Amino acid sequence: MTxxxxxxxxxEISFTLVELNLFLDTHPENTDARAQYNRYAxxxxxxxxxxxxxxxxxxxxxxxxxxxxxxxxxAPWPWEN
Amino acid sequence: MWIYEKKLQFPINIRxxxxxxxxxxxxxxxxxDSELSASQTYLAQRxxxxxxxxxxxxxxxxxxxxxxxxxxxxxxxxxxxxxxxEDMRAAGxxxxxxxxxxxxxxxxxxxxxxxxxxxxxxxxxxxxxVNDMAAEQKARAAYERLMNMTSDPDVIEPLARLRxxxxxxxxxxxxxxxxxxxxxxxxxxxx
Ligand SMILES: [Fe+2]
Numbered sequence: 001m002t003x004x005x006x007x008x009x010x011x012e013i014s015f016t017l018v019e020l021n022l023f024l025d026t027h028p029e030n031t032d033a034r035a036q037y038n039r040y041a042x043x044x045x046x047x048x049x050x051x052x053x054x055x056x057x058x059x060x061x062x063x064x065x066x067x068x069x070x071x072x073x074x075a076p077w078p079w080e081n
Numbered sequence: 082m083w084i085y086e087k088k089l090q091f092p093i094n095i096r097x098x099x100x101x102x103x104x105x106x107x108x109x110x111x112x113x114d115s116e117l118s119a120s121q122t123y124l125a126q127r128x129x130x131x132x133x134x135x136x137x138x139x140x141x142x143x144x145x146x147x148x149x150x151x152x153x154x155x156x157x158x159x160x161x162x163x164x165x166x167e168d169m170r171a172a173g174x175x176x177x178x179x180x181x182x183x184x185x186x187x188x189x190x191x192x193x194x195x196x197x198x199x200x201x202x203x204x205x206x207x208x209x210x211v212n213d214m215a216a217e218q219k220a221r222a223a224y225e226r227l228m229n230m231t232s233d234p235d236v237i238e239p240l241a242r243l244r245x246x247x248x249x250x251x252x253x254x255x256x257x258x259x260x261x262x263x264x265x266x267x268x269x270x271x272x
Pocket of ligand 1: 146
């Protein structure tokens with residue numbers, strides 16, 4: 001997967017998680033939705049760790065390690081194409 | 082607090098400049114029914130909501146609206162970044178360029194700065210949620226108008242995604258309103 005493809009995959013999984021999160025806010029007893037939420041959350045964590053290892057952190061304030069260099073400041077920022 | 086994630090909610094890659102469209106998009110970036118207004122309304126309303134479901138929902142939809150506001154800013158940025166001052170002027174953005182250059186300012190297409198009068202915050206949870214449902218429909222209709230004004234798929238696709246989110250938010254707010262009415266039936270029954 002290229003960086004672009006990996007980012008797109010993360011966007012897809014994150015989007016599904018937003019959707020499930022809002023659904024669970026109004027259906028907190030729905031165990032199927034909660035199981036799906038946990039499954040996608042695990043997928044996202046795995047993919048994010050791979051992405052961060054290859055291209056640097058995607059989250060600030062200590063939520064992603066900064067192993068080799070402070071690449072948080074590196075392009076591209078989300079609004080840049 | 083909030084954590085920033087270095088990605089957009091949906092990919093945006095606009096390859097063709099369109100200054101007219103950039104100007105229209107300010108409606109959802111800094112106009113009365115903009116994503117900015119929605120985010121500030123929901124995030125302020127959440128403090129006095131009475132049930133766990135409604136506090137969470139306003140917190141989470143308010144947060145998602147911030148991501149939508151970022152998408153609008155991104156679209157305006159990408160549509161204007163290569164424009165010359167002459168291009169800006171020809172597209173009706175001469176006043177804008179004279180005032181702010183190409184900074185992405187919170188305003189409506191016609192140039193009124195965003196103001197807090199656009200947001201609605203009461204301590205009445207039913208009034209808040211009914212307001213929010215109307216806000217989602219207004220935003221949905223706004224995205225339909227914006228989609229009518231361009232044929233560029235790079236612009237239409239993110240607008241269509243945003244439109245779809247407004248429909249989902251409306252649905253969730255409707256469910257929250259129903260659960261609140263059930264939970265508070267004893268209060269409202271007193272008349
Ligand atoms: Fe919304």
